[in-house]
Amino acid sequence: xxxxxxxxxxxxxxxxxxxxxxAFINALRRIMIAEVPCMAIDEVAIIENSSxxxxxxxxxRLAMIPLKTPKDGYVMSxxxxxxxxxxxxCQARLYLDVKWEGEGAKTVYSxxxxxxxxxxxxxxDNIPIVKLSQGQSIVLEAYATLGLGKxxxxxxxxxxxxxxxxxxxAVDLSLCDGCGACVESCPKGLLKLSEGSVKVxxxxxxxxxxxxxxxxxxxxxxxxxxxxxxxxxxxxxGTLKVSDIVLKAVxxxxxxxxxFNFQLSKMTGGG
Ligand code: SF4
Ligand code: SF4
Ligand SMILES: [Zn+2]
Numbered sequence: 583x584x585x586x587x588x589x590x591x592x593x594x595x596x597x598x599x600x601x602x603x604x605a606f607i608n609a610l611r612r613i614m615i616a617e618v619p620c621m622a623i624d625e626v627a628i629i630e631n632s633s634x635x636x637x638x639x640x641x642x643r644l645a646m647i648p649l650k651t652p653k654d655g656y657v658m659s660x661x662x663x664x665x666x667x668x669x670x671x672c673q674a675r676l677y678l679d680v681k682w683e684g685e686g687a688k689t690v691y692s693x694x695x696x697x698x699x700x701x702x703x704x705x706x707d708n709i710p711i712v713k714l715s716q717g718q719s720i721v722l723e724a725y726a727t728l729g730l731g732k733x734x735x736x737x738x739x740x741x742x743x744x745x746x747x748x749x750x751x752a753v754d755l756s757l758c759d760g761c762g763a764c765v766e767s768c769p770k771g772l773l774k775l776s777e778g779s780v781k782v783x784x785x786x787x788x789x790x791x792x793x794x795x796x797x798x799x800x801x802x803x804x805x806x807x808x809x810x811x812x813x814x815x816x817x818x819x820g821t822l823k824v825s826d827i828v829l830k831a832v833x834x835x836x837x838x839x840x841x842f843n844f845q846l847s848k849m850t851g852g853g
Contacts, residue, residue, distance in 0.1 A: 588786065593817060595824045598748065598786065600811045607745050607812045613831040616732035619658060620651040620739040620821040621674065621702050623724045630721040633690075633712045643711050644678075644724050645736040647692045648819040651728070652701040653826070658728045674702035674726045678711075681719035688714045695724070702726055705820030739827050742817040747807035749788035753780045757802035764794035764803050786813055 589596040599607060626641040633640070662672035675698040682688040693707025712720065731738035751773075760778040772788055774781050780803065782788075788805075795805045818824040 588813075590825065592823045592825075593820060595814075595816045595828065597814050598811060599745075599814060600748075602810060602812065604809070604812075607814070609835055610828075610831055611743055611745060611814075613834050614740050614743050614816060614827050615738055617730055617834050618739050618822070618827050618830045619728040619730055620737055620819075621649040621656070621726045621728055622734070622736040622821075623647070623649070623676065624727045624729065624736075625668075625725040627723045627725075628721075629723070630719055632718045633714055633720055634718075635712050640712060640720070640722075644695075645734075647695070647709050647711075648705040648821045649674075649676075649697075649702050649726055650705055651739070651821045652699075655701070656728050668725060668727075672727055674699045676702070676724045676726060677722070678724065679721045680714065682714040682716060685716065690714060690720065739818055739821050740816055741819045742815060745812045745814045746790065747809060748811035748813055749785050749790055750806045750808055751782045751785060751788065751794070752804045752806065753782075754802045754804075755779050757800045759800060759802075761800075763797045763799070767793045767797045769793065 583602055584600040586598040587595070588598065623644045626644055628637045628640070631637055631640060656674065657672050659666040659672045662669060664672060677696045678694060680690050680694055690711045691707060692704040692709035692711065695704055697703040714720070729737035758779055760775060762775050764780060765773045765775055769791065770787050770789060772782055772784055773794060774783065790805060790807065792805045795803050816824050816828060818827055
């Protein structure tokens, strides 16, 4: 396997993986979405809510606010020694206490949530939660826990997680007459005419739409793909660094493969 990183920051990674098959790359994708734990609000104790939103809608909106996930320090509730009752090892509290006495309406934002642990704070301060009219107020305690995307979308650490085959564009120079129709048709502007023939730049950005192939009346251009090379895109909601999501997913996949191997060897008597 060979990996080439095209782009990497805390929120987004784009890389090429060579020498693998679709089963492997899809397993990695599914684990990144569904089996990398991150923090989200799971329970809310509403003390006062005179806003227009019902308590359960308010709780749902709070749950969908991405929270930062510390690398260490918290365990999954079901693995905690408190037995899932909730303690400082498996739960982080956030408080919301807003009353609006002014004119017009006030928007309550994610930044109004006060985290007990600053390492479990909202990733963004500007996510609207609810609008309050004069005299309305909200007082609540929210409890964030580690969870998995396979149990609820609020625990998905990725906002985008997808791959495509590496595009391969072949031009038969013996058929190409340099008409330029393919160049005009490409929505990504990847094709250029040079010295009477077609050149492809940044093939990694090709969407495999096949428009260039369709307009080539000479049948000189063929769009295909390499079945053992993939272009992968991962975006984080900000709860974890994108590099941590990828690495954690690799560890989970390895643990699953080891468990499978172990069970298989037990069934076959260790042979
Ligand atoms: S398949 Fe689509 S995106 Fe790719 S080179 Fe052809 S026209 Fe451009
Ligand atoms: S449309 Fe076909 S013939 Fe025309 S330049 Fe492109 S590849 Fe060549
Ligand atoms: Zn606990």
